[in-house]
Amino acid sequence: MTAATSTMVTRWWLVRHAPIAAPPGLITGQLDLEADVGGVTAAGGLPPGAVWLATHLRRTRQTAAALGIPAPRIEPDLAEQSFGDWQGLTYDAVDADASRRFWSAPASERPPGGESFADVVARVSAALERLTAAHAGRDVVAVVHAGTVRAALALALGLEPEAALRVQVDTLSLTRLDHVATPGHPPAWRVAGVNHPCPRSLSRCAICDGA
Known part of the structure; x- marks a missing residue:
């Protein structure tokens, strides 16, 4: 068997949840808010027979249900950043000195009782590596x-982490990542598409059509 034929590709389809009903300026983080799934229909473009995942926050589970994703496995390690004591406050209500410290280094500073974005990168990276190993080739x-x-x-x-914070991720957008493992070579990631503006049903998506 050649190296080319033994290459194993695990494809990740990351869908951001539907919009949430929250007033402007509210710090949501891991608040368990409802998703607005009005108009979201079953997704015809997502791969059949996939491993289906959502987080413990209801907005991802509600979005998954609206997209027709069957009984997703819950993975808390893929959840949004926790903003700790600031969750449920508006940005204007946060102590001014604490807010200045946070925004001076938003990737490394932790809100009181919460996570830094660097913490989230470490948590999510470990989860992706673990889940990729568990579902290799899927x-x-x-x-x-x-x-x-x-x-x-x-x-x-x-x-x-600070550079990753510059990436825009819209609601109901699709990001595709591939994990490529070839014997005799270090595993590598490749990016097939980022923040693709899929229709609300995700049924006519260039990333999906080209997969």
Whole structure:
């Protein structure tokens, strides 16, 4: 068997959840808010027979249900960044000195009782490596969060956490990552598409059509 034929590709389909009903400026983090799934229909473009994942936050589970994803496995390690004591506050309500410290280094500073984005990158990276090993060669569809997608891109592209924070991740967008394992070579990640503006049903997506 040649190296080419023994290459194993695990494809990750990262879907950001539907919009949430929250007032402008609210720090949501891991607040368990409802998703607005009005108009979201079953996704015809996602791969059949995939491993289906969502997080413990209801907005991902509600989005998965609206997309027709059957009984996703819950993976808390793929959840959004926790903003600890700031969750449920508006940005204007946060102590001004603490806010200045946070925004001076948003990738490394931790809100009180919460995580830094660098913590999220470490958590999500470990989960992706673990789940890739468990489901090698499969399609893995995960309904997740903007912070999760940015963390995954930090892993795939070797980005510093601060650089990954610059990536825009829209609701109901699709990001595709491939983990490529070839005997005799270190495993590698490749990026098939980022923040693809799929239709609300994800049924006519260039990333899906080209997969």
